[in-house]
Amino acid sequence: MLYDVAIIGAGVVGGLIARELSRYRLKIVMVERSHDVAMGTTKANSAIVHAGYDAECGSLKAKLNVEGSRMMESLCRKLGVKYLRNGSLVVAYRPQDMERIGKLYERGKKNGVEGLEILDTEKLHQMEPSLSQEAVGALFAPSGAIVCPYELNIAAVGNAMDNGAELLLDWEVTKITEDGDGYTLWSGENHLSARYVINASGVYADHVAAMVGDSSFTIRPRKGQYMLLDHDCVGSVTHTLFNVPNELGKGILVTPTVDQNLLLGPTAEDQEDREDVSTTPEGLEKVQENARKVIPSVNLRGVITAFAGLRAVGSTGDFIIESPRQGFWNVAGIESPGLSSAPAIAVYVTELLAGQGLLLEEKEDFMEERVAVHRFNELSMEEKNRVIRENPLYGHVICRCESITEGEIVEAIRQNPGARDLDGVKRRTRAGMGRCQGGFCGPLVTEILSRELGIPLEKVTKFGGGSYLNVGKTREEHIHEND
Ligand SMILES: Cc1cc2nc3c(=O)[nH]c(=O)nc-3n(C[C@H](O)[C@H](O)[C@H](O)COP(=O)(O)OP(=O)(O)OC[C@H]3O[C@@H](n4cnc5c(N)ncnc54)[C@H](O)[C@@H]3O)c2cc1C
Structure with missing residues (x-):
């Protein structure tokens, strides 16, 4: 498969770059080593949209922070993200x-x-x-300002997907080879090719850069x-x-x-x-x-x-947005204020790619906005009644601490990029984020995931890999099965 642009890493930076590029007639793919998006640094940070007084004057950090902070409110409104x-x-x-x-x-x-x-x-x-x-x-x-970082990440990736970008999860880039017209990315035996590659792989960005022979920076x-x-x-x-x-x-x-x-x-x-x-x-x-x-x-x-x-601290002291070879771009060392800067980084990288020959033809049908999962708890009584009449699943509260309904959880599983595990539902809906930390709603969300994904309960995980929630069967279940 030949793509115009492949983005390694679907964190907030990779996600927003994909969204920005999806305005144009381009074939885009995001490859992500984890079972879900927003699993790297973007999952756990202070969630501040910094004003921009902290970074050294003249640095990329300063420029992109101030620009990103100016863009953030309107971006969050379009993507339905809390800000x-x-x-x-x-x-x-x-x-x-x-x-x-x-x-x-x-x-x-x-x-x-x-x-x-x-x-x-x-x-x-x-x-x-x-x-x-x-x-x-x-x-x-x-x-x-403050924002929800993983919501922004999920919404950016989702909006890019709604505009045609592809997302490959559990796809860790292990090798990169150069061919005539670009690069081939390898994940074990699987591979894909792209004319342009963006390395937005967070704390692993120096490892990924080394795959094309670039050792100009390190990440700590x-x-x-x-x-x-x-x-x-x-x-x-x-x-x-x-x-x-x-x-x-x-x-x-x-x-x-x-x-x-x-x-x-x-x-x-x-x-x-x-x-x-x-x-x-x-x-x-x-x-x-x-x-x-x-x-x-x-x-x-x-x-x-x-x-x-984990902050991805780069060895240069500034954001590293450079192209060590034609068509290959490092977007690395994106430590704080990386979240604040991410909207501006996306525009900046798109311009740099265009400067290197990527043709940007605008799509007429680009969808700038994304419908967020309903926040049932925030609706008026009248709206709640209407939503329940349309879909009774909104009348069934699953997470009592945060008042999250079954309707919201099903929406989060079905929309782009859909939740595939318990933590994925938590980041998209807040089910399990409250005082009991999922003690009450965890088993109920597990059942919904099993039903919606069409997989047995034992196959539902907390965050992918081997993080199974139910292992084996109780004695009673065995007895019923043998009846
Ligand atoms: C403690 C802390 C506090 C912070 N506070 C703030 C703040 O208040 N405000 C602010 O603006 N910024 C803050 N930041 C910085 C901000 O969180 C980051 O700049 C931002 O999240 C970086 O996003 P990213 O997409 O570059 O990285 P990530 O979110 O880490 O995404 C990189 C992705 O690449 C994937 N990946 C890695 N290797 C591979 C591979 N080989 N193949 C495929 N995929 C791969 C990873 O799984 C990951 O999903 C903070 C960071 C930390 C740690």
Whole structure:
């Protein structure tokens, strides 16, 4: 099969590039090693749309962050993704840190960030009353926002698919060979060819680049651990609360999420392992310590889960968007602010491909918008009644913590890219995201997956591979079978 463009990695970056390219008459394929999309770094991060004052002036990070942040709200509206412009505060706790705040302000202005303001102690506490009394001032960025990263990833891939792009899951690129008119990607014995290849493979981007002989950069994973608190813990916190940044990044933050949870984290721990996303007591203690410092009244008994993600830290210090050979593009080292920048990265990469000879002929029937899964809980009573009349599955609540109905779960399995496992349903609908973490709804969602996918219950997994949820049968079932 010959494609115009093959994208390696269906994270938020690969997904949005595919969506952008799907505006044009092109044959596009995304290949993803995992069982689902949004399984890499995009699954576990702070979910902040950074304003753009943090990156060095003149860097790709600065340019694409500011552009991406400007594009994000309208993109999320088109794709039906949750987004909230809540504003961010970089808070100083010592008078001497105000100097650093001043530098961030100047840098932000040079980067083109709009509306930045330095707040004195009084104004800061008026804006964020639950903040520690030790806070002395802050940088306020009104364009700072929050988004749901995996929703954006899924919606981008789905919209690209609705516009004709293909997605191959469980398809890990293990070898790349060059032929006359492009490249052949290999996944074991399976292969496909493309004239242009985009390497958007996150923490593995240096390994994939090495497959075409490019060793110009390396990627080092940097772990960030988080704790997520239940809805009733958000209290009066409305802004994203950063500390003054240090050499390891933006530091540990406290922020509400678009789903009205409170998110604490991340740590910053360099490691060799590209798969290890375990949490540790020491890491989580650091996260809690920071939360107590920032919001002394924080209710840490409301923790519902802890998790970690890996930043793909590139050796150049900036995003690496370069072509080491005709037709092959690295989109690598996309650490923070990669999520914020992703919409702009997609446009930038498309322009670069065009500059290298890719013909961009616009499609007349490009669908810019995507119908999101119904959010039953957010509908008015009148709308709820109408939806239930049309489809009684919306009258059957499966996840009690988050009030998610069977209708929403079936929709998430049927739409592009459909959920194929328990975690896939969770990321698309929030079933299992609440306080009981799927303890109640997990078995019910498993049954729905089995029915909708036409597979036996024992074949349903938590996240693909061998993560089976039901192994073997109970004695009673055996007795019934032998009746
Ligand atoms: C702790 C933490 C906090 C962060 N906070 C923020 C934030 O608040 N705001 C912000 O803007 N950014 C943030 N980021 C950065 C942001 O999450 C990333 O920039 C973004 O998710 C990167 O997306 P991606 O598509 O490049 O990578 P990924 O989501 O990792 O996608 C890469 C994909 O490639 C696949 N893949 C890898 N190798 C292969 C192969 N050989 N064959 C096929 N597929 C392959 C992987 O399975 C994966 O799905 C944070 C990151 C971390 C870790």
